[in-house]
Amino acid sequence: MTKQTNLLEVDWSQIPAPQDDGAAAHLVGMTVPPISLRATNDTAVVLSELRGRTVVFAYPRTGEPGKISLVDDWDMIPGARGCTPQTCAFRDLFAELKAAGAKQVFGLSTQSNAYQTEMASRLHLPFPVLSDEALELTEALRLPVMEVAELTLIKRMALVIDDAKITQLFYPVFPPDRNAGDVLEWLKSNPV
Template identity: 70%
Template sequence: MNQPNLMGVDWSTIPAPVDDGAAKHLKGTAIPAVALRATDGSSVTLSSLSGRVVLFAYPRTGEPGKIGLVDDWDMIPGARGCTPQTCSFRDLFKDLKEAGAQHVFGISTQDTDYQREMVERLHVPFQVLSDSDLALTRALNLPTMDVAGLTLIKRLALIIDNGKITHVFYPVFPPDRNAGDVLEWLQANPA
């Protein structure tokens, strides 16, 4: 299926994900010492970052005009919306920082080169991390979905304080509202 417009989505036509309990174990969990490659070429170890970190995960971003991963991508609950989710974090980045987030990161299992194209095209002001070898995903037992032979992280957002998960947003729907929900939580729960 050709993806002409990654932003124009009628969420009422997209199946919403349900809370399958796959993230209930995360709150209170320490982030393992896993180094992840960032879109700027650096290596980021989330467990070593002090202060408050916002980490949002998404299955896979698409590229305008290119063929989708599978024809029924939009009908997989929680699959559609990676670009709108990322753009909402981009648009609220300054507000998230003002509300106490020392760092904001996106993460997916896509490789860094693929992610870098998206970061440049969408003018994303934060780094996106690649967990292409699933090291963090497996260490935290993050919720995943298997599509077209690929393991993808289900959409979620984590608030991490000094290397420990203090809040989990899961499931996330609609994706373009996730950054606003995170911002509201940060404002109501200062570090």
């Protein structure tokens, strides 16, 4: 197995797919708790206060070009690889997601707001990314996580939230670059 170093061009046939471990089954129907998260547009976002339909896609951590992975076998951890392709797919389909009823779109990870702000600028994201570095939302919703290099990382998923209630879950997500398209199709089939 050769290590795939390009963050965007990934041969998904060489990456292990995550299995549905049931760790997110409780989420549909839950009300999002009133937790404030720092966003890359320098605002505080409380998902439970947002009206209308919100899409939140969560991922373990986006990579930094030219930097080494957290661990040597990052690509072989099911569900770890693909955060940048997932994020870029939501970027590329942002206007269509909005047209299909998503009033807001957010990325979510446990990375620091400072790192996320650099990444959002580098990838030209039209939506904010939320930092749950303190794991408040992750723990309150009991989001599925993975422990890698002594860090707690959210497993890849997407949530559709309508007026603070989680109405749809995409989990597990594979390949990551198709997640935005799957969410878009669901939004079109389930108008507000």
